[in-house]
Structure formats: structure tokens, C-alpha cells
Amino acid sequence: MMLLRSYRLLLLLSMVLGVAGCSLLPQAPLYQLDGGTLKAPSARTGVVLLLGPLTLAQYLQREVILQRQTDGSLTETDAHWAGSLQEDIDHLLQRQLASRLHTPYVLSTASSGLPADAQLLVTISRLDSGPQQPAVLHAQWRLLDKNGQLREQRLLQLEQTHSDSLASQVQAQSRLLQQLAEQLAVDVSEFSRQSAGNASGTRPVPPLPRKSVPTPKPPTTPATGAAEVYRF
Structure with missing residues (x-):
């Protein structure tokens, strides 16, 4: 009987110590992208835009945050994304698109409801940064009309500097995605104005200025906001 009580006491003590040990383990930091300061659309009408499918490079489809090294390799950190990065x-x-296009109707491919006036298929083949590497975004998109016909197709390359910390890198990546949304909104705006005469039930989107892209030169250090846009 004494042996049984001693065994139970040891078992209870080990459980208590195990729980206490788990509570003392350092928690992995979690990060989430910054969506920026947005103005909610006030209008109840506007272009109906279907966003997706959105395709991410396979190396981005993980919870752990990766770091780009000077030799081009990727290494894992102790930090994780707070949820699904995609x-x-x-x-x-x-x-971002709803705010820039002044429309409440930006739907994902998983949404059902209104028939879309246009569809954006977006592929992100690179989105990363490192302690000594700028944040880099490589993206491609196709703009389809409501009949599924290709109306525009582009490639985009962006770089953004940061202050080396992981939090700063996540902020830099967020700014790159906001710049991507800006370029997407420009294409949708132009398409909406061109097809306004034939589309029914939609409100033409005001034209958005397209940023001029200088001829890229080999930089010695990455320039903040340096962009390359290719139309094909």
C-alpha cells in the first residue's frame, strides 16, 4: 500500500513539473501582414471583381518564416506566421482593392453570389527578405473579363529596404503587397473605364495614375520601392 501511494505521489509530482516546464518554455513569436490604412468604400455600387485563384510559391506555403541569406539560400527562423500566409x-x-477601386464587391474565388465583371488571377513566385537582404516580391497576374477572355497580363518585381529586424522585414513585405494591390487596381480601373459603355449595372471606376517605371540599372544597394513592371 505504501509503495502504491509513493508511486501515485511520484506520478502526480512529475505531471505538475511537466506542466510547469511547458509554461516556462519560450513561445515562438507570431507575425501578421499589415494591411495598411484603408478607407472603406462608401458606395453601394461598383465593379464586381473576383480575386483569385491566388497562387503562392511552394516555399511560402508553411507556417515558419524563412530568411533569405546573402548566398541566396533560405533558412528557417523561430518565428511563425499567425495563421495561413495565403x-x-x-x-x-x-x-486594398476594395478601398482603391471604391467598390464593396471584391470577392474571393471561394465566395458565391454576384456574377463578376472581371477576374484577377494572381501568382506570387517570391516574397521574402533577410537580415542583409531587402524584401523582394515577384508577382504575375492575368485580368479576365466576365466572359473569361484575357484582357491584360503583367509581371511585377519590387524591392523594399528595411532595418534588419524581423518585424521590420514583415512590414517591408506588407508594403510590397500594398504596392502590388496598387498596380492591380490600376489595371482594373483602366479595364472598367474601357468596358463601361458595354457593361450594365456597374459604375465606372475613376482612373488611377500609373507610376512611371524607370529603366532599371544595376544598383550597388537596393533602392526603396524600386519596381519593374513587364507587360506581355
């Missing part, structure tokens, strides 16, 4: 990017682009 869903986070999808929501960021939706909110």
Missing part, C-alpha cells in the same frame, strides 16, 4: 495575403489584397 489567406492573409488574399484578405490584404481584397481590402
Whole structure:
């Protein structure tokens, strides 16, 4: 009987110590993209835009945050994304496009309801940074009309400097995605104005200025906001 009581006491003590040890372990930091300061659309009408499918490079489809090294390799950190990075990017682009296009109707491919006036298919083949590497975004998109016909197709390359900390890198990546949304909004705006005469039930989107892109030169250090846009 004494042996049984001693065994139970040891078992209880080990459980208590195990729980206490787990509570003392350092928690992995979690990060989430910054969607920026947005103005909610006040109008109840506008272009109906379907965003997606959104495709991410396979190396981005993980919870752990990767760091780009000077030799081009990628290494894991102790930090994680707070949820699905793909869903986070999808929501960021939706909110940015709705604000920039002044329309409440930016839907994901998983949404059902209104028939879309246009559809954006977006592929992000690179989104990363490192302690000594700028944040870099490589993206491609196709703009389809309501009949599924290709109306525009582009490639985009962006760089953004940061202050080396992981929090600063996540902010830099967020700014790159906001710049991507800006370019997407320009294409949708132009398409909406061109097809306004034939489309029914939509409100033409005001024209958005397209930023001029200088001829890229080999930089010695990455320039903040340096962009390359290719139309094909």
C-alpha cells in the first residue's frame, strides 16, 4: 500500500513539473501582414471583381518564416506566421482593392453570389527578405473579363529596404503587397473605364495614375520601392 501511494505521489509530482516546464518554455513569436490604412468604400455600387485563384510559391506555403541569406539560400527562423500566409495575403489584397477601386464587391474565388465583371488571377513566385537582404516580391497576374477572355497580363518585381529586424522585414513585405494591390487596381480601373459603355449595372471606376517605371540599372544597394513592371 505504501509503495502504491509513493508511486501515485511520484506520478502526480512529475505531471505538475511537466506542466510547469511547458509554461516556462519560450513561445515562438507570431507575425501578421499589415494591411495598411484603408478607407472603406462608401458606395453601394461598383465593379464586381473576383480575386483569385491566388497562387503562392511552394516555399511560402508553411507556417515558419524563412530568411533569405546573402548566398541566396533560405533558412528557417523561430518565428511563425499567425495563421495561413495565403489567406492573409488574399484578405490584404481584397481590402486594398476594395478601398482603391471604391467598390464593396471584391470577392474571393471561394465566395458565391454576384456574377463578376472581371477576374484577377494572381501568382506570387517570391516574397521574402533577410537580415542583409531587402524584401523582394515577384508577382504575375492575368485580368479576365466576365466572359473569361484575357484582357491584360503583367509581371511585377519590387524591392523594399528595411532595418534588419524581423518585424521590420514583415512590414517591408506588407508594403510590397500594398504596392502590388496598387498596380492591380490600376489595371482594373483602366479595364472598367474601357468596358463601361458595354457593361450594365456597374459604375465606372475613376482612373488611377500609373507610376512611371524607370529603366532599371544595376544598383550597388537596393533602392526603396524600386519596381519593374513587364507587360506581355
